[in-house]
Amino acid sequence: MALIAVKVDAQELVVNSPSEKTIVYTDKSTTLAMVNTSNYKQTGNDAERSKSFSKSFSVDNNDKINLNNQFGSILIKTWDKREVRVDVDIKAYSNSDNDVQKLIDGVSIDATKNGDVVTFRTNMGDRNGRYGRGVKNGVTTWRREVKVNYVVFMPAVNPLTVSQEYGNVELGNFSGPTSLKVEYGNLVAGNLSNINNYINVQYGKCDIQDLNAAVVKHEYNGPVTIGAVGTLQLDAEYVAVNINTIRKSADIKIQYGKGLTVGTIGGNLLLNAEYAKVNINTVKGNTVVKQAYGDLNIASAGKIAVNAEYSNVTLGTLNGDANINMDYNRLSVNEITPACRNFTFGGEYVSVGLGFADRYNANFNVSTSYAGFKYGSNVTSTTVSKDDETKKYSGKIGSGGTANVSVKTEYGSVTFK
Template identity: 25%
Template sequence: MKLVSEIRTLRHLAGWSAVVLALMLAPALASAGGPEFQQEQPQPSDQDAQEFTKTIKKEFPINATGTVNLINKYGKVDVKTWDKNRTKIDVTIVVKAKSESAAQDIFDRIRVDFTNDDNFVKAETLISSKQTSWWNWGDSKSEYQINYEVFMPQSGSLDLSNKYGDTTVEPITGKANVDVKYGNFRLESIGGDLSIELGYGNGTVVKARNVTADVSYSKLNLNDVQDVNFTTKYSKLFVDKGASLKAESRYDQFNLAKVDRFNCQSRYGNVEVGEAESVIAVSRYTDYRINKLRDNGDFDLEYGGLRVENLSKGFSGVNLNGKYSDFKIHVEDGASYSLDAATKYAGIGYPASLNVTYEKERGDSHEVKGHAGASGARSVIKANLDYGGLKVNQ
């Protein structure tokens, strides 16, 4: 009897240990970098599940420049435009369950709230929790999708949030706010200001003017844009054509095909530019490669590097400040420019054709001044480096 009592005691303690361990691990699991924890997250269905569908249809009048607000999760949002001063919203809820009664339980938990006035239409997906206990985390025998098909005036504005689903938007001339988490989106054309929040997904903007983009753990493609302000981390950013771009970046990769101006503050990244008129960078642990720099650059780098394949003749100036960084600049043939470089614990390489007017090496310091081509040209390369190196060729 004593042995049986001890076994029961050990089992009781083991049970409480499992509970305590689960409580300790729950916060860590919720923040482990995957999709945020949702108690209503739909779960995979069994092989013998059936598909049940419920459709909600609403249509509202709205002014041509009114705003449509859509808030959804666990499904697709497809926004189309038409030439009517009306907004049409069709919501299709698809449930896979073992029985009609099980599907109805899911339907009863999902509702879509609608709000409207002359200038505003809103549709929001709301999902009530079935659970009554903290350890019951979802319906393990059913899965569901909530899909929106929306028609709105092309001249209207859009405010959209979608989690765990993909989003497509046809061209609109108004402004747009788009918040997508754990899904992908494609925006064809936004005529007004565009605000993007993208997390754990892929996004494409075909055409836009003024863009503000907050991107994390994602990939964003901008095909044709004007002004862009990036706040990014752990992401890949691609721009085919842009006018003025600014970025605050952490652990990112930028690929810019053709831009006018790029201003970047970054840590731990990689930047590749096909062609730019102007690049300004304050970066740590970041490498820059620019195929063609047309006019000017200002680089303050630590533990990074810069390689310019072609610095166009007639450029205004390039200013280089570096610590533990290497700089390689190839100046276009026929360019006239002056060089003014000073380094400590760093070498200076320059073309044999450079007319050196001053050079001094003393201890670990090296200074070089001179010009290539015509004297007094407006183009200047100025460098001040500690550790690393500078190589200018032509």
């Protein structure tokens, strides 16, 4: 490829060489160097053709950059110039010389600036027949495909929209708003410090170091790995999600897959989980959880409300009020601290085990139907009423006081430790 900088008054300059044709266009705001190579390369039984494209636009901080590519990759590098430049390397592969030429000829790049919008778009030609490659016993038996790889140089502040199909996207630290969509490929990003980030990945991995605030949607494959995020809205299906730190609040929906693992949540958590295991170390704010067919484990929680079905719920330290409703399986709270002034549980077919801090003092009421009630030495209990089906108990935990613990359950068991 030849990328040539020239100063001419004409709109087009043609430079010929024995192996390539270079066309250089100039106007007030753009420079384009497009090299249509006739380079031919035979790799094993495959024929290969390649060509390159490069174009740049001058931009200000408000100009929006749109990138739309398929069958390749997008690598975004930031610089201090008030300019966006895209270099594209295009390669085609086929078992047939004629076919590989048709494939490479069918690929073009549209590059435009309309108002405040700069767009680079890959157009693919007719790809009738099989497309991709076949492998048998580790050996490629046929190959018919195109690779279109973008390298983008742009300021870090401009609004950026990316759509990539069948390939990866890589982006370093970036301060402008982003909308990043990747299908059948992976997304890797550094620190996305804007308050507006939209991430959509399907059939790939997502690895982001830091997000100020983001909406993240991910389906299939994975995992989703986020080092830290300020405010998060997440919708994930059939993937594993791993987040070290959520500095503020999060609204998370996760279904199927290998589940959710979070270190610390500094604010509130709204969680809806189905068929997925959840492990969270600390939630400092309020927590509202709907959980079905998957275990919930929170090592340290503040105020919490849980509605669970067919799930084991385990809370380590409870530092706030709790309202828990469950059907089936087990509830275990290791330590309820004096910060919990009201604890309410209602459920069916649940084994309930509650542990209390040494300094915890509260009154309690327990109602059981076809369920036993056991308690330790720090609990004093009186049977208020009983029949063959239902038994009611009241008493004190520690010395009693203004805090209240209320448990109503059918079947299962209740234990105060």
